Amino acid sequence: xVAYVIIPGIxxxxxxxxxxxxxxxxxxxxxxxAPASWSRPDLPDWVAAVxxxxxxASQRDSQVALVAHSLGCWAAAxxxxxxxxxxxxxFLVAPPNPQGPAFPREAASTFLGLSARPLPCQSxxxxxxxxxxxxxxxxxxxxxxxxxxGHLIGSxxxxxxxxxxxxxxxxxxxxxxxxxx
Numbered sequence: 001x002v003a004y005v006i007i008p009g010i011x012x013x014x015x016x017x018x019x020x021x022x023x024x025x026x027x028x029x030x031x032x033x034a035p036a037s038w039s040r041p042d043l044p045d046w047v048a049a050v051x052x053x054x055x056x057a058s059q060r061d062s063q064v065a066l067v068a069h070s071l072g073c074w075a076a077a078x079x080x081x082x083x084x085x086x087x088x089x090x091f092l093v094a095p096p097n098p099q100g101p102a103f104p105r106e107a108a109s110t111f112l113g114l115s116a117r118p119l120p121c122q123s124x125x126x127x128x129x130x131x132x133x134x135x136x137x138x139x140x141x142x143x144x145x146x147x148x149x150g151h152l153i154g155s156x157x158x159x160x161x162x163x164x165x166x167x168x169x170x171x172x173x174x175x176x177x178x179x180x181x
Contacts, residue, residue: 002065002179003057006032007050009070009096009160010107011039016161018168019069025167031057033072043110046075047082054085065179066090070133070158073125074098074111077146080119090123091175094159095142096133103133116145123148124178126171128156128163149178 006013006023012032013019023030033049035041050066057064064087068076073095080090096103098112105112125148127139134142136152143150151174156163165171 001029001061002063003061004030005050005053005057005064005066006030007053007066007068007072007076008032009072010041010104013069014161016166017069018159018165018171019067021167022067022172029060031060033075039107041071041075041108041111043075043078043114046072047079050075050079051083054079054083054088058085058087062087063179064088065175067093067175069093069160070096071108071111074114077116077119078114080121081117084120088121089178090119090121090148091178092123092125092146092148093171094127094131094134095125095139096131097135097138100134100138116142118145118147122178124151124174125149126151126153126159126174128153128159130155131158133158 031053033053035045035049037045066076073092125143
């Protein structure tokens with residue numbers, strides 16, 4: 001068994017988002033982060049929320065998968081870089097480019113100085129070739145710098161609720177391959 005830490009982006013993931021649908025499917029095996037700063041993300045608050053969720057998840061199973069989307073990818077990567085836990089895998093989907101023109105600079109100002117650094121665990125970064133928050137070349141660069149396997153899924157926008165992926169079975173299969181390594 002695997003325990004899952006769900007790390008959404010700004011404002012969390014709504015009920016139609018693949019993260020929320022997976023969380024429902026996983027039941028008690030999933031723990032969603034609960035930062036106080038959902039709408040105006042504060043990096044220390046989000047990293048503390050990842051730590052709190054990880055502590056709960058790691059009591060449920062010795063193997064933990066971080067399932068991050070958008071800005072949550074940066075919170076997960078920052079937490080991993082600082083904590084370096086054992087038995088963790090990172091599934092990073094659609095990280096935004098903090099230096100890109102669409103990045104919410106004012107709302108997420110504490111995330112602006114982040115850069116991708118090698119992650120201390122098995123990692124897979126999934127991106128779309130038409131993400132308004134990060135172009136494919138930059139996504140590939142993040143995967144390389146994180147030393148994560150990169151996977152481009154085609155034209156699915158920001159890989160969120162508006163992408164119409166539903167429970168995103170293809171993504172779930174990618175996650176399964178990551179945690180079964």
